[in-house]
Amino acid sequence: MQRAYYVTTPIYYISGNPHIGHVYTTVVADVLARTARTVGPAFFLTGTDEHGQKVANAAAAAGMSPQEWCDALVPRWKLLFDAYHVTYDDFIRTTQPRHEHVVQRVFERLRERGDVYLGKYQGWYCVYDETFWLESKLVEGRCPTCGRDVQWLSEDDWFFRLSMYAPRLLEHFRAHPDWVRPKSVYNEMVALLEEGLEDFSISRTNFDWGVPLPGGGGVVYVWFDALLNYISAIGWSVDDERFHRYWPASVQLVGKEIARFHTIIWPAVLWALGEAAPELVFAHGWITVEGQKIGKSLGNAVDPFALAHQFGADSLRYFLLREAPLGSDFSYSEEKIAQRHNSDLGNDLGNLVHRTLSMLQRYRDGIVPPACATPLLDRFSDVPARVRSALLDLLFRDALEATWELVTALNRAIEEHKPWALYKEGRASELDALLYELCEGLRRLAMLLHPVMPERMAQLWRRLGLEERHLGGDWDVLVDERIAAGTRTTLGEPLFPRIELEPT
Ligand code: ME8
Numbered sequence: 494m495q496r497a498y499y500v501t502t503p504i505y506y507i508s509g510n511p512h513i514g515h516v517y518t519t520v521v522a523d524v525l526a527r528t529a530r531t532v533g534p535a536f537f538l539t540g541t542d543e544h545g546q547k548v549a550n551a552a553a554a555a556g557m558s559p560q561e562w563c564d565a566l567v568p569r570w571k572l573l574f575d576a577y578h579v580t581y582d583d584f585i586r587t588t589q590p591r592h593e594h595v596v597q598r599v600f601e602r603l604r605e606r607g608d609v610y611l612g613k614y615q616g617w618y619c620v621y622d623e624t625f626w627l628e629s630k631l632v633e634g635r636c637p638t639c640g641r642d643v644q645w646l647s648e649d650d651w652f653f654r655l656s657m658y659a660p661r662l663l664e665h666f667r668a669h670p671d672w673v674r675p676k677s678v679y680n681e682m683v684a685l686l687e688e689g690l691e692d693f694s695i696s697r698t699n700f701d702w703g704v705p706l707p708g709g710g711g712v713v714y715v716w717f718d719a720l721l722n723y724i725s726a727i728g729w730s731v732d733d734e735r736f737h738r739y740w741p742a743s744v745q746l747v748g749k750e751i752a753r754f755h756t757i758i759w760p761a762v763l764w765a766l767g768e769a770a771p772e773l774v775f776a777h778g779w780i781t782v783e784g785q786k787i788g789k790s791l792g793n794a795v796d797p798f799a800l801a802h803q804f805g806a807d808s809l810r811y812f813l814l815r816e817a818p819l820g821s822d823f824s825y826s827e828e829k830i831a832q833r834h835n836s837d838l839g840n841d842l843g844n845l846v847h848r849t850l851s852m853l854q855r856y857r858d859g860i861v862p863p864a865c866a867t868p869l870l871d872r873f874s875d876v877p878a879r880v881r882s883a884l885l886d887l888l889f890r891d892a893l894e895a896t897w898e899l900v901t902a903l904n905r906a907i908e909e910h911k912p913w914a915l916y917k918e919g920r921a922s923e924l925d926a927l928l929y930e931l932c933e934g935l936r937r938l939a940m941l942l943h944p945v946m947p948e949r950m951a952q953l954w955r956r957l958g959l960e961e962r963h964l965g966g967d968w969d970v971l972v973d974e975r976i977a978a979g980t981r982t983t984l985g986e987p988l989f990p991r992i993e994l995e996p997t
Contacts, residue, residue, distance in 0.1 A: 495533065495534060495738075496738065496739075497533070497534040497535055497536050497738050497739055498525075498526070498529035498532070498533065498534070498535040498536070498743045499535070499536050499538070499727070499739040499740070499741075499742040499743050499744075500522050500525045500526050500529070500535070500536070500537050500538070500742070500743060500744045500745075500746070501522070501537075501538045501539070501723050501742055501744075501745045501746065502518045502519050502522045502538070502539040502746050502747075503518065503542075503746070503747050503748065503751060504539070504540040504541055504542040504585060504587065504719055504722050505539075505540075505541055505542060505570065506541075506542050506545070506547060506548060506623075507541045507542065507543050507548055507551075507562070507563050507566045507567065507570070508547045508548050508550075508551040509551060510566075510569065510796075511569065511570055511573050511797060512787055512788070512795060512796075512797060513780055513787060513795050513797045513800065513825065514748070514779070514780050514786075514787050514788070515570075515573075515797075516573065516577055516797045516809070516813070517777070517780055517813050518746050518747070518748065518777065519539055519574055519577070519579050519581075520577055520579065520809075520810050520813055520814070521746055521777065521813075521814070521819065521887075521889070522537055522539065522579075522581075522744075522746050523537065523577075523578070523579045523580055523581070523944075524810075524814065524884065524889065524944045524945055525537075525744060525746075525884070525885070525887070526580060526581075526582075527580065527943065527944035527947065527965065528881060528884040528885055528944045529743075529885065530965065531881070531944075531965065531966065531967060531968045532881075532885075532967075532968075535582075536582050536583070536727070536739050537580065537581045537582050537583075538581065538582065538583050538584075538585060538722075538723065538726050538727075539574070539579075539581045539583075539584055539585075540583070540584050540585035540586055540587075540722060540726070541563070541566075541567060541570060541584075541585075541586050541587070542587055542715065542719045542722075543559070543563040543586055543587045543588045544559075544587055544588070544702055544703040544704065544712070544713075544715045544718055544719075545623050545702065545703065545715030545718075546620050546623065546697075546700055546702070546715075547620055547621060547623055547715075548562070548563065548702065549700060549702035550620065559702045560588060563586070563588055567586060570584075571584065572798075573797055573798065576797075576798060576801045576806055577797075577801060577806045577809070577810065578806055578807070578810075578947045578948050580947075583726050585722045585725065585726045587704075587718055587719060587722060591725060591726075591731075592721070592722060592725040592726070593704045594725075594731075595721055595724065595725035595729055595730060595731070596704045596713055596717075596718050596721050596725070597704060597705075597706075597707045597713075598729075598730050599721055599729075599762075599766065600651075600695075600706060600707055600713060601707050602766060603653065603762075603765055603766075606765065608653060608654050608765040609651050609652060609653050609654070609695065610651070610652055610654070611649060611650075611651055611652075612649070612650065612651075612652045612692070613647070613648075613649055613650075614646060614647070614648050614649070614650040614652075614694045615645075615646070615647045616628070616645075616646060617631060617643040617644070617645060617646070618643055618644050618645075618646045619636035619638070619639065619641055619643045620641075620644065621636065621639050621641050622636060622638050622639055622641075622750075623715045623716060624636070624638065624716070625646075625694060626643060627691065631643065638750055639788075646699065648697070648698045648699055649698065649710075650694040650695070650696045650697065650698065650711070650714075651694070651695050651696040651706070651710075651711075652692040652693060652694055652695065653692060653693045653694075653695045653717070653758075653761075653762065653765070654692055654765075655690050655691065655692050655693040655757075655758060655761055656689070656690045656691060656692050658690070658760075658761035658764065658765075659686055659689060659690045661761075661764065662686050662690075662757060662760065662761060663683070663686045663687070665760065665770060666679070666682065666683050666686065671773070672770070672771075672772065672773055672774065673752070673756045673773075673774050673775075673776065674773065674774075674775045674776070674820065674887070675775075675776070675818075675819075675820030677820065678749055678752045678756075678776040678820070681752070682752060682753065682756050682757060685753065685757065686757065690757065693717075693758055694714060695713060695714045695717040696710070696711045696712065696713055696714055697711055697712055697713075697714050697715075698710070698711035698712075700712075703715060703718060704718050716754055716758070717762075720754065720755070720758065720759050720762065721762075723742060723745065723771075724736070724740065724763075724768070727739040727740060729766075729768075740768060740769070741768070741769040741770065741771050741772050742771040742772065743771075743772050743773065744771075744772070744773045744774075744775060744887070745771045745773070745774045745775070746775050746777065747774060747775070747776050747777070748776065748777060748778075748779060749776040749777065749778060749779070749820075750779075750786075751776075752774070752776035755771075755774045755776070756774050756776075759771075759774075775819065775820075775887055776820070777819045777820060778817065778819070778820055778821045778822040778823065779822045780813075780822075780823060780824075780825045781822055781823070781824045781825065782795075782824065782825055782826075783824070784824070786822075787825065795825065797809075800830075803827075803992075804830050804831070804834060804992060805834075805949075805989075806948065807945075807946035807947070807948050807949040807950075808830070808833075808834045808838060808946075808989065809830065810945055810946060811833065811834075811837070811838060811893075811945055811946055812829070812830045812833045812834070814889040814890070814893065814945055815833060815837065815889070815890060815893050816829065816833070817890070818888070818889075818890055819887050819888075819889060827994055828994065831992045831993075831994050834989060834992050835991055835992060837897070838988075838989035839987070839989045839990070839991050839992075841897065841900050841901070841904065842900050842938070842942075842988070842989065843987055843988050843989040843990075844904070845900055845903055845904050845907075845931075845935070845938075846935060846953060846956075846988055847984075847987055847988075848907060849903075849907075849928070849931040849932065849934075849935055850935075850956060850982055850983070850984045850985070851984055852912050852913075852928065852931075853928055853932065853982055854982075854984050855916075856912070856916050856924060856928070857925075857928060859981055859982045859983065859984070860979060860980070860981055860982070861928075861929065861932050861958070861976055861977065861978055861979060861980040861981075861982065862924075862925035862926075862928050862929045862978060863925060863929070863978045864929060864975055864976075864977070864978045865925065865926045865929050865930075866926070867929070867930045867933055867934075867975075868930075869902060869903070869906055869930055869934075870899075870930060870933060870934055870937070872902075873898065873899050873902060876895055876896065876898065876899055876937075876941070877937065877940070877941060877968055877972045879892075879895045880892045880895050880896055880941050881968060883895060884944060889945075893945070896938065896941050896942060899934065899937070899938060899941075900938065903930075903931060903934045903935075906927065906930070906931070907927075907931070910923070910927050912924055912927055912928065915927065929976075929978075932957065932976050932980075932982070933975055933976050935953065935957060936954075936957055936959065936976045937972075938950075938953075939953040939954045939957065939959075939964065940964065940968065940971050940972075943964055943965055947965075949988050949989070950964065951964055952985070952988060953988060955983075956982055956983050956984070956985050957976065957980065957982055958980040958981045958982050958983070959976070959980070
């Protein structure tokens with residue numbers, strides 16, 4: 494059985510509208526999935542986290558039942574991901590019976606094994622982050638993550654014996670120094686483990702919007718419920734063959750604020766179930782505005798539909814991946830997006846495409862000249878392999894920089910060889926050779942950039958007269974191919990028209 498590449502995003506709280514932060518993680522996962530599909534089978538999971546007090550409160554404020562509220566909001570998330578050309582294979586909702594069933598099975602399994610026990614929970618709770626906090630972790634009496642007020646809870650809850658797993662977790666971290674990235678988050682998690690772990694409450698009794706505990710006595714705590722989506726979606730305890738085709742996950746992407754849930758609690762739960770920890774958890778940085786993390790209720794959330802409309806979804810995808818290494822925070826502004834769009838996409842790539850295709854129209858009626866040697870491209874023959882391995886290693890900026898080496902070299906070849914002069918001087922075979930190499934260069938660029946800018950690159954592919962079904966196919970095959978002589982190209986409008994921002 495061939496193991497598939499399995500990539501996940503967090504499942505997003507459906508307590509409000511999605512914002513650009515949610516697009517970020519989901520686009521990163523999409524780029525990974527699209528790249529992995531050029532190598533073999535891949536499965537990409539995203540979805541929505543629909544239980545918990547925060548969602549129940551949002552529904553109540555809108556005068557709806559929680560289920561009505563979730564059903565009304567899910568289409569917005571799906572539309573958004575469609576607008577950004579996201580090709581998830583499955584969209585899980587935690588209110589689906591396929592998921593609830595697994596949550597209950599997990600609880601029963603842990604109870605049978607003695608991994609959970611009934612105890613008294615007394616402590617502080619942040620509804621916004623749906624997180625319990627030790628008194629010692631509060632900052633001036635408030636939630637250390639979001640700064641909001643916390644509430645005192647005192648209830649009889651089920652606890653998962655997390656503390657028991659601390660030594661095994663430390664051992665796992667030491668034996669697999671790259672399983673949590675970036676290093677800053679890895680170190681932070683090791684420090685937490687070294688402090689020792691408290692057992693983890695996994696049920697709630699003070700409200701009822703959640704998966705009912707088998708046998709009654711409350712609902713499953715939303716975080717415990719939510720983490721299980723990663724295995725319920727692929728058939729844990731229902732379809733073993735399917736489950737083992739995907740698990741352990743290749744990459745689990747999360748924002749750094751939820752690294753603790755994914756790198757400490759999650760592997761321990763998996764081990765309690767007899768399953769392996771994921772191969773990699775990557776805790777990426779935050780998109781900020783004026784130094785503050787963009788969030789649903791911080792009042793600075795940017796409407797991602799409007800952004801896709803204003804700049805083009807592919808341009809936004811490019812910006813998100815190019816602007817900062819995945820583990821770092823970066824600030825967002827329309828000026829920065831416009832600048833990247835105009836310089837990298839409009840000037841460098843867009844001009845290369847437009848100049849090549851318009852010269853081909855002018856000098857050769859749009860027909861690709863006879864195939865010939867491609868010495869310039871040969872010098873960059875390692876670029877596809879470098880780009881693919883950088884993409885799969887989540888080094889997106891490196892992958893784009895490597896691709897731009899080719900863009901720059903091709904632009905330089907036009908400046909140096911001056912096709913307009915070759916034409917005037919009647920040096921037909923030199924002109925043919927240059928135009929052929931430029932066309933072949935564009936074909937490779939479309940292939941390399943397709944995971945990042947799927948819609949624009951599909952357009953470029955069509956303009957090059959190539960068959961669309963081949964784009965996104967096996968890179969090893971595509972790299973060995975050449976654009977065929979006699980292919981009819983079309984010029985079309987500029988791929989990345991210049992964006993002028995309205996002065997504010
Ligand atoms: O935490 N910058 O859901 P959530 C970058 N339901 N990424 C951001 C971001 C920002 N400013 N804001 C949000 C939850 N994100 C839980 C997860 S998983 C079992 C349960 C992204 O709606 C980032 O991936 O608060 C972050 O971790 C996630 O959205 C949080 O989404």
